[in-house]
Amino acid sequence: MRFSNLLFNSLKESPKEAKIVSHQLMLRSSMIQQHTSGIYTWLPLGFKVLKNIEEIVRSNQDQIGCNEMLMSTIQSSDLWTKSGRYADYGKEMLRIKDRHDNELLYGPTNEEVITDLFSNYVNSYKGLPKYVYHIQWKFRDEIRPRFGVMRGREFLMKDAYSFDLDHDKAVKTYQTFFMCYLKTFKELGLQPIPVKAATGAIGGDLSHEFQILAKTGESELAYDPELVSQDLLEKSFDEITSMYSASDEMIDKSKSNVVIGRGIEVGHIFNFGTKYSEPLECYVLNNEGKKVTPYMGSYGIGVSRLTAAIIEAFHDDKGIKWPFNISPFKINIISSNDKFIDIAGELYDTLSKKYINISFDDRDLSLGRKIKDSELIGIPWSLIIGKNFDEKNEFEVINRSSGEKFFVNKQELENFQFEQYTP
RNA sequence: CGGGGAGUAGCUCAGUCUGGUAGAGUGUCUGCUUUGGGAGCAGAAAGUCGCAGGUUCGAAUCCUGUCUCCCCGACCA
Missing domain, CATH: 3.40.50.800 (Anticodon-binding domain)
Known part of the structure; x- marks a missing residue:
């Protein structure tokens, strides 16, 4: 690309709304332009970066046999009513009515849609396990968007969903995604800390957040320093998860040999069993011809957030260091x-x-x-x-x-x- | 949603208290001179002062309403 053809205009001064360095640099280097609160236009440079990150995420998902597909941004409220989340999700969900007065929503996540889809396509235990993902824009009507694309309302997320025959197999799948995430982030130049997480609204018994250390991180965390100093890819899931890490209120202040820091959450994985497959009546027939409910997990990576997180990790007073x-x-x-x-x-x-x-x-x-x-x-x-x-x-x-x-x-x-x- | 702040030129901001011709820096454009770390000189364009109403001879400035954005907190990839 010749600069004479490039839609680009560097700014010497930071627009005043930008408070953290990644947001300032993204504006100064013509990567993004704010359209309205928490919603951004991706200009040519920003879009290139976004696609490069997306491609690294994609190739790593493909390597573990995860199927890429694309689900719609707009969803019908039906499935959400069935799963019980239509009421639970509250004001964070952007609700829309079409001309026939049908209730629609801009998808904040896709458990309902994928579970429904899966139950139509896989009817036998022989079809398990299955992993699928897509990289799609989501919308969550955050109370207070901030820090540019770090916490936007509209954001690009890779979300994967797994279907297994039983709990043990689902845990194995969870571990596969866990290790895949470490590898993905390493290719992005990052070493995140896997933090045991509260399972929150999505529910389940096993969940980890992947946090990039940064002064401007939104949440406090405590961790065993070996999680940073060692190459986690050379360790097993059990070795890694036996090391101490905790976020916010879960931090045990009495622990010694623990480092306190702040982190940016760039990934979050959940193993939540039959929480959605059950209410949505998703089942397969097992080898005895009986209906069984698949065990599920979901695995998110904040692709648009990563652009900002990587800048937080790699910059100096002159600008970005990609x-x-x-x-x-x-x-x-x-x-x-x-x-x-x-x-x-x-x-x-x-x-x-x-x-x-x-x-x-x-x-x-x-x-x-x-x-x-x-x-x-x-x-x-x-x-x-x-x-x-x-x-x-x-x-x-x-x-x-x-x-x-x-x-x-x-x-x-x-x-x-x-x-x-x-x- | 509670608390705080801000909307004036592309960007950063002054002017508002105390009403009286719309300002600066930077960027942009033109010409000339330049060309090893955001060059110099000269000239130019650029703003219905967020929007609506009111007070006034006169409003960026005072009053009322409204919209938007930002910051601090509770929620989240």
Whole structure:
């Protein structure tokens, strides 16, 4: 993408409504624009990031045999009345009436819809287990939206649902998703702390929140420091969950060797048994031909929230520092002045064949301004063609994260390991 | 929903107390000079002062109503 074609306008000052750094940087770098309280338009840069995160989440779901599908945003109230949640959900649910006066709602979650769908498609224990997910916009009419997309009313969520024959199998499934989540977050550059959670409105006997440590996190948590210092992917579910972690009121202050911090909840998983399958009359026939009710679980990841959470984790006073695979652009080509614009353009064409998502700042602006924008947006690499090219035929490559500079000739540039980037 | 604050140019904000021609910085546009870290000079465009009503000769400013946004709390991916 050439900057001359990009819908982008960096702001030097933060709009005053933004209180936390991720919100400020998202506004300053033209990632989002607020439409109304808690509802945002995703501008080109923000949308690219959102899709990159979505893709990482998607590939990890696919790896555990989870089926991607797409359920509607608008739902009928019928199923919710059946499950008993139409009344329970209260004002957080956005209720709508169509022209026939039918009661509809903008889905805040999908347990009802998927349970109903499942009961129509799977009738035998042989069809179990089944995992399905979708990545879809949700709406919860929060009392007080805040912090930009961190707590919006409209948000993009990956929600998966599992169906198992019995409780033990459902627990195994739960563990599979648990480990899948750790891997997903690691690919996003994050190491969240799995916190035992109260099961709340969704109910069930087993639930974990995945919290990213951040000063601006909304909830307090206490945890065993080993949950942060060790690679959890090398441990088993039992080893991990035997370490101490607790949130808010569940924190045991008498515990020693425990760290108190604040966290951003980026994922939440539940094992809730037959809480929905039973009232919605979802069953399969077992090997004796008898009706049994599947055991279910649901598994959420806040995709739009993750954009903000990742910025909270990776930024400095100059702007965002995107991990390579999340960044809207991987390499930003900058010509220091118009003299090099053609050479820069050729380089852009060449590199575009090798990498996806290269950008070329072809605007007629001073070098300083272009570098500032590149830093603000958080592009992992800037590639400058300027005086060093003139004098020594060298390109200058700057790493956003470390600030390191490399001077390379054309041959070296071709072999340069741009992917080796971690903030 | 309770408590607090704010709506004036794209953005940040002054002006409101004490009514009298709508302001600054930044950004935008044009021209020239520039071009290695948000360049310089000159010029220009840009706001029904959130909306509605009222008081007044006259309202951004005073009064009434209303809408929206933000912050603190209880709920949540």
